[in-house]
Amino acid sequence: QLVESGGGLVQPGGSLRLSCAGSDFIVSDNYMSWVRQAPGKGLEWVSVIYSGGTIYYADSVKGRFTISRDISQNTVYLQMNSLRAEDTAIYYCTGSRNYFFQYWGQGTLVSVSS
Amino acid sequence: YVLTQPPSVSVAPGETARISCGGTNIGTKSVHWYQQRPGQAPVLVIYYDTDRPSGIPERFSGSNSGNTATLTISRVDAGDEADYYCQVWDSGSDVFFGGGTKLTVL
Numbered sequence: 001q002l003v004e005s006g007g008g009l010v011q012p013g014g015s016l017r018l019s020c021a022g023s024d025f026i027v028s029d030n031y032m033s034w035v036r037q038a039p040g041k042g043l044e045w046v047s048v049i050y051s052g053g054t055i056y057y058a059d060s061v062k063g064r065f066t067i068s069r070d071i072s073q074n075t076v077y078l079q080m081n082s083l084r085a086e087d088t089a090i091y092y093c094t095g096s097r098n099y100f101f102q103y104w105g106q107g108t109l110v111s112v113s114s
Numbered sequence: 115y116v117l118t119q120p121p122s123v124s125v126a127p128g129e130t131a132r133i134s135c136g137g138t139n140i141g142t143k144s145v146h147w148y149q150q151r152p153g154q155a156p157v158l159v160i161y162y163d164t165d166r167p168s169g170i171p172e173r174f175s176g177s178n179s180g181n182t183a184t185l186t187i188s189r190v191d192a193g194d195e196a197d198y199y200c201q202v203w204d205s206g207s208d209v210f211f212g213g214g215t216k217l218t219v220l
Contacts, residue, residue: 033209035156043148043156043199045209056207092155099203100146102167104155 001025002093007108010083014112018078020093020105027069030103031096032076034067036089037107046091049076061087083112117200117212124218131190133215135183135200143202145183147176150214151196159198160185187217195219 002025006018020032034046047057047067055067066079076093088111096102118136125131135145145163148156158167160176163183173188187194200212 042197042214043150043201043211045211048207048209050206054206058207058209098161099144100158100161100201101148101156102158102161104157107155 002095002103002105004091004093004105004108007091007110009111009113011114012084012112014083015079015081016083016110018080018091018093018108018110020076020078022074022076022095025074025095025103027074027076027095028071029097031099032067032069033094033096033101034076034078035092035094035101035104036087036110037092038086038089041089044089047078051097080110083110085112088112115202115204115208115210117202117210119198119200119212119215121213122216122218124220125190126220127191129190131187131194131217133185133187133198133200133217135185135212136181137183137202138181140181140183140202141179143178143204145176145178146201146203147174147185148199148201149194149196150199156199190217190219192219 001023033048064082069076090107092107093105094101147160149159150156163178175186
């Protein structure tokens with residue numbers, strides 16, 4: 001299981017850190033991604049950290065978001081800076097050992113508004 | 115890389131639903147499908163074009179050739195009403211979703 005936390009309401013330009021804790025799931029053995037879904041919209045991939053540690057970002061968040069993991073805490077993080085209204089979405093943590101999204105968390109809502 | 119899905123598909127109960135996912139030479143790529151019921155997280159229903167995760171009914175199947183991948187749901191029932199998304203993971207940073215298809219069971 002994957003359990004996200006850290007969502008909430010933040011002003012434009014603000015920061016937020018999302019967490020994704022694995023339960024009976026070893027995050028460091030998997031490709032861990034964040035996928036978001038704006039209200040009433042489709043799915044959008046945000047970032048991935050591979051089991052080997054390589055990291056990639058979608059162009060829409062590059063330079064503003066940082067993905068990381070803490071192996072001792074079995075947790076993946078998404079640090080989100082310089083937030084914009086268009087970042088408003090449900091953020092899902094996902095994990096897999098392959099190039100698809102096998103396991104999903106329940107999602108955490110991020111709202112960017114003044 | 116653009117994945118094109120029809121916004122909506124409607125079928126009667128007991129009939130077969132086919133949801134397409136178009137992309138240039140998509141037949142050369144691996145396509146995965148997700149079901150998302152209202153208010154819930156997505157669920158993987160087909161991976162690597164044709165494989166079903168454990169727990170997904172045999173009524174769900176997939177195919178992929180040329181410029182179109184297809185998710186087929188046979189003997190559709192009300193519980194299948196959901197949004198369906200196709201997805202391609204081309205390389206390290208090239209991850210794409212289709213726009214989603216809303217399946218309505220009449």
